[in-house]
Amino acid sequence: MPRTVFCQYEQRDAEGLDFVPYPGELGQRIFNNIGKQAWAAWLAHQTMLINENRLSPRTPEHRAFLEGELVKFLFEKDAEKPAGFTPEA
Numbered sequence: 001m002p003r004t005v006f007c008q009y010e011q012r013d014a015e016g017l018d019f020v021p022y023p024g025e026l027g028q029r030i031f032n033n034i035g036k037q038a039w040a041a042w043l044a045h046q047t048m049l050i051n052e053n054r055l056s057p058r059t060p061e062h063r064a065f066l067e068g069e070l071v072k073f074l075f076e077k078d079a080e081k082p083a084g085f086t087p088e089a
Contacts, residue, residue: 007035007037009035014037014038016036022070029075045079046070
């Protein structure tokens with residue numbers, strides 16, 4: 001039976017993640033409070049941020065930016081699309 005969590009992103013009970021997806025305390029917070037669908041939404045948003053802003057996950061400054069956006073996206077509902085982003089038609 002899948003693990004259930006109250007997803008803070010979706011504000012409802014949702015299927016929990018199978019493993020801690022991120023290192024440290026933030027990873028545990030995500031594991032305890034974010035569902036699979038919300039995590040998938042973050043991964044899509046992160047991919048867009050990396051592509052639109054030409055970020056490299058290997059660069060410490062870029063990783064710090066992505067971590068900040070991760071918190072905004074999942075817990076603060078304050079994430080924004082990159083400047084000049086236009087969705088595909």
